[in-house]
Amino acid sequence: MPWDFEFTKEQEDLRMVIREFAEKHIAPRIIEFEEKRMIPNEIIEGLAKLDVFGVVLPEKYGGLGLDPITAGVILEEIVRADLTFSLAVAYLVHTSWGYIASKYGSEKFNEEIITKAAKGRLWIGIATTEPQAGSDVAGIKSEARKEGSYYILNGEKAYISGIREAREQFPDGGGHLTLVYTDKTKKHRGMTFFYVPMRSPGITYRLEKEFGRKGWSFGSFAMENVKIPEEYRIGEEGRGFYIAMEGFDHARAYIALANAVGTKRALEIAAEYIKQRTAFGQPIAKFEGVQFQLAQHWAEAEAAYNLAYKALWALKKEMEGKINRFEVTKICAAAKYFAVTTAKKALDDAMRWMGAYAYTEENPVALALKAVKSYDWAEGALEIMLLIIAREVLGREFIR
C-alpha cells in the first residue's frame, strides 16, 4: 500500500484561507463564545461564505464535494484558533451528519435541506440519546407511526448538541437526524432515522448549563405528535441503527483529529509559557521532569494525529468503495479512543506546568481540557470504542 504524508497543494491553499480567517476573526473572540454561550453570527456567516459548511456535501446540491481529509484540514485550523472546541463541534457534527443525511436522504430532502446546509444557512445535528438510554441505543423509546405520506413522531431526546442554533440562530433553522422506533419488536432492525426540523410544531426544548465548550448549546427536546414528511426519512425503514453507526464513524474520525490538534496547540502554548516563566532561578522549561512530560505528550499527540488522518483516509476509501465497513468502524473507534485519552492526560499536565495562572476561565489550555472531557461520551463513550475494537479483533461471538 503506498504511503504519503503530504497534503495536496489545493488542501494547503485551503488551509491558508481558513487560517487567515480563523486568526483574524475566531481566535480573538473565543472567550466571548464561553461568556455569551454562543458563536457570533458574523463568524458563522464568514465561514459559510468560505463554503466551510458544504465541504463534503455533493456539488449537485451546492456543496464542494471534497473528501474527509480535506474536511480535516479545515477542522485543524478551526481548532487551532478555538481551543474551546465550540466551533469544532459546530463544524464536525454538521459535516459528519450532513454527509450521512445527503447520502441516504431522498431527492426532495437533498433539494430542500442539503442545498441550504451546504451554504451554511441551516445546521444539521444528531439525536440518538434519550434520558434513559445513551450507550445502549436499543433502549430508546421514541417512536414514529405512519399516517398517509407523513410520520408522526413522539418521544424525548437528551444531551443533544445544537438545538438552540438549529431552532434560533441559523437563517433557515436546522434539525437533527433523529433515531426512533418504527417497529419495536424488531429491536435494532426496527429503528428508523428522520430529519426533524427543530422549528417543527410539537417540539419543545430545554438547554443545559454545560461544563465546557459553552459556545455550542447542549440540551433536550421533546416531540409531541411531530409531523414529518416521508421524504425526510433518512434511508429505509429499519435501517436507522446501521446508518447511525456509519455516521458515528465520521464524527469519531473528526473528533480524533480535533483532540490531537487541540493537544498539540495546547502544548505549544504551554511550552511558550514555561520558556518565559522562571522558578528557582531558571525557566520552568529547563526542569527535566517537565521536559520529559512534554516530550511524551508531544509523541502521543503526533501518533493520535496520524491515526486520526488514517481514520479520515479510511472514510475516503469507503466512499470510493475500496474498504470494508467494519474495518472503517474499528479504525475510527481506535482513533477517537486514543486521541481523547491522550488529550486528557496532556492537557492536565500542561495546565499544571502553567501554575495558578492556568486555573482561570481565560486560559486556553484549561478551556481545552474542559472541552475534551465531553468526548468521554459525545458520539460514543470511550468504553464503547474499546468494545468495538475488541469485537473486531476477537470476533463478534466474544462480545455480548
Ligand SMILES: Cc1cc2nc3c(=O)[nH]c(=O)nc-3n(C[C@H](O)[C@H](O)[C@H](O)COP(=O)(O)OP(=O)(O)OC[C@H]3O[C@@H](n4cnc5c(N)ncnc54)[C@H](O)[C@@H]3O)c2cc1C
Ligand atoms: C457534550 C456532549 C454532547 C453530546 N451531544 C449529543 C448529540 O448531539 N446527540 C446525541 O444523540 N447525543 C449526544 N450526547 C450524548 C452521548 O452520545 C452520550 O452521553 C453517550 O452515548 C453515552 O451515553 P450516556 O451518557 O447515557 O451514558 P451511559 O450509557 O449511561 O453510560 C455511562 C457510562 O457507563 C459506562 N458504560 C456504559 N456501557 C458500557 C459497556 N457496555 N461497557 C463498559 N462500560 C460501559 C461508561 O463509562 C459510560 O460512560 C452528548 C454528550 C455530551 C457529553
